[in-house]
Structures are given as C-alpha cells and as structure tokens.
Amino acid sequence: MSDTPVQRFYRVQACLYDCTRWMILHGRRRAAAHLKLRPDSSVLEIGCGTGLNFRYLLEYLDPAAGRLTGVDFSAPMLRRAARRVARHRWPNVELIEADAARLALDRQFDAIFFGYSLTMIPDWTGALARADEHLGPRGTLVVLDFGRFRRWGPLGPLMRGWLRLNHVDTSRPYADGVRKQFERVEVHDWLGGYNFIAVGRKGY
Ligand SMILES: C[S@@+](CC[C@H](N)C(=O)[O-])C[C@H]1O[C@@H](n2cnc3c(N)ncnc32)[C@H](O)[C@@H]1O
Incomplete structure (x- = not known):
C-alpha cells in the first residue's frame, strides 16, 4: 500500500523531530502521571514517534516487571525510537510498526497513551475504538x-x-470521543486551549 500523507510528512520530518518539537510539544510529564502506572504495568504508546515520551513512562516501571510497547506507522520515526532505546539500554521496551486505526495486537495493556498523535489520525474514532479493545x-x-x-x-x-x-486537525471533538467510550473521564485544558489531557478510566 502507498504511504499516507502523514507517513510522507514524517519521512522528511523524522530527522528534524527531536531538535524542533521540544518548543511546541508540552505536558509529557503531567500526562504520564495521569496513567497511574505501577512498577509492573504494561503500557502502550500509540503513535510513539521517536520515543520522546518513553523516559516519562519508564520512570514508573520496574525494568524487570513493567513493559512499554511503542506503536507507530512511520518506519523512519520508529528507527529513531529504536536508536533511543538502544542508547539508553532500556530492556523492557518493544517497538511495533502498525497503523493505529487497524491495530490488532494479541494482548491487552494496563495503560494506553496517545501523545500528540490522535489529532494526526484521520480515522481517530477507529483508533480510539482499537485502543479500547x-x-x-x-x-x-x-x-x-x-x-x-x-x-x-x-x-x-x-x-x-x-x-x-x-497534518494536525484540532477541529474534531477528541474529548467527547473519549467520553463516549469510557465510564469515568476527566479533561484538563492548559494555557487557554493550547493543549489538553483527556483521561478515560475503564471499569470504575
Ligand atoms: C507529533 S508525532 C508524536 C510522537 C510522540 N508521541 C511524541 O509525543 O513526540 C505523531 C506520531 O504519530 C504517528 N502516527 C500518525 N498517524 C498514525 C497512525 N494512523 N498509526 C500509527 N501512528 C501514527 C506519526 O507517524 C508520528 O510519529
């Protein structure tokens, strides 16, 4: 299948990503705290890119008991994530190339994180439904x-x-999408609507 516009975008942007995005992508540590990870948690990051969130997620995990899985559909972004994992010698991180809207892994996770990826996914409701599964x-x-x-x-x-x-679409009702799928939802806005954190909890 041919690449999507977002995959083409990241073919070029992958090499610039880490040295430019720190200026605009904020709230990583706050968002990770909402996941309520335990040392033995399994966590899935969907649209993990080059792995800039990994250190905030791994802070909570015991390397021998907890596990982080990063999924992305851009091979160049994942290659950079793999280099980051190797550089830090993180033993409990695996990377999977897959489309968020068609995700079909053979297991479930304790926590799932979308960090600045949902607004780039055309079928974002499909991606949320796959995440829920x-x-x-x-x-x-x-x-x-x-x-x-x-x-x-x-x-x-x-x-x-x-x-x-x-390729970031801010016009869609993301928080409402999370509200539709989860029993308990909190939404936190930051800096007059610069960014938001939506937290959905299952089975409470
Ligand atoms: C703005 S970057 C965010 C990367 C990382 N989560 C971060 O916070 O720095 C968006 C990422 O989402 C990925 N992405 C976009 N649409 C996707 C899809 N349908 N399936 C999987 N990954 C996707 C892109 O390839 C890109 O790596």
Whole structure:
C-alpha cells in the first residue's frame, strides 16, 4: 500500500523531530502521571514517534516487571525510537510498526497513551475504538494533544491553520470521543486551549 500523507510528512520530518518539537510539544510529564502506572504495568504508546515520551513512562516501571510497547506507522520515526532505546539500554521496551486505526495486537495493556498523535489520525474514532479493545479491565487511557486555542484571540485561527498545514486537525471533538467510550473521564485544558489531557478510566 502507498504511504499516507502523514507517513510522507514524517519521512522528511523524522530527522528534524527531536531538535524542533521540544518548543511546541508540552505536558509529557503531567500526562504520564495521569496513567497511574505501577512498577509492573504494561503500557502502550500509540503513535510513539521517536520515543520522546518513553523516559516519562519508564520512570514508573520496574525494568524487570513493567513493559512499554511503542506503536507507530512511520518506519523512519520508529528507527529513531529504536536508536533511543538502544542508547539508553532500556530492556523492557518493544517497538511495533502498525497503523493505529487497524491495530490488532494479541494482548491487552494496563495503560494506553496517545501523545500528540490522535489529532494526526484521520480515522481517530477507529483508533480510539482499537485502543479500547487493547485496554484491559480497570485500564487507563490518556490522550495528550493540541487543543483549539480557545482563549488565544486572533492567534487562535493562526495556530490552528499552521497546525493543519502540519497534518494536525484540532477541529474534531477528541474529548467527547473519549467520553463516549469510557465510564469515568476527566479533561484538563492548559494555557487557554493550547493543549489538553483527556483521561478515560475503564471499569470504575
Ligand atoms: C507529533 S508525532 C508524536 C510522537 C510522540 N508521541 C511524541 O509525543 O513526540 C505523531 C506520531 O504519530 C504517528 N502516527 C500518525 N498517524 C498514525 C497512525 N494512523 N498509526 C500509527 N501512528 C501514527 C506519526 O507517524 C508520528 O510519529
């Protein structure tokens, strides 16, 4: 199958990603804290990219008991993630190349994280449904992503338009999507709608 526009985008962007995104992608540590990970948790990051969230997730895990799985459909991004894992000698991280909207792994996880990936997935409701299928009983799902810049006045449309050029769609009702699927949901907005963290908990 031919590459999607997002895969083509990351073919070029992969080499620039780590040295540019620190300026705009915030809230990683706060989002990881909402996952309520234990030392023996299994956690899945969907759209893990180059693995910039890994250290915040691994802080909670015992290397011998907890496990982190990163999924992404961009091979160049995953190659960089693999280099990061090797550099840090993280023994409990595995990487899988797969499309979030068609995810079919043979197991469930205690926690699932979308970090700045859901807004780039055209079939985002499908991706959330697949995530739900992969989340075990009493599992937690966290979405960290760009908001709608509600309180940004005239800068709001500019930010949304610029993100759109970068394949990020801020116009869809992501928090409502999480609300539809989970029994208990909290949504935290940051900096006037710059970004949000949506937390869905199963079976509470
Ligand atoms: C903005 S990056 C975020 C990467 C990382 N989570 C972070 O916080 O730095 C978005 C990532 O989502 C991945 N992605 C987008 N759509 C995807 C899909 N349908 N299936 C799997 N990965 C996808 C992209 O390849 C890219 O690596």
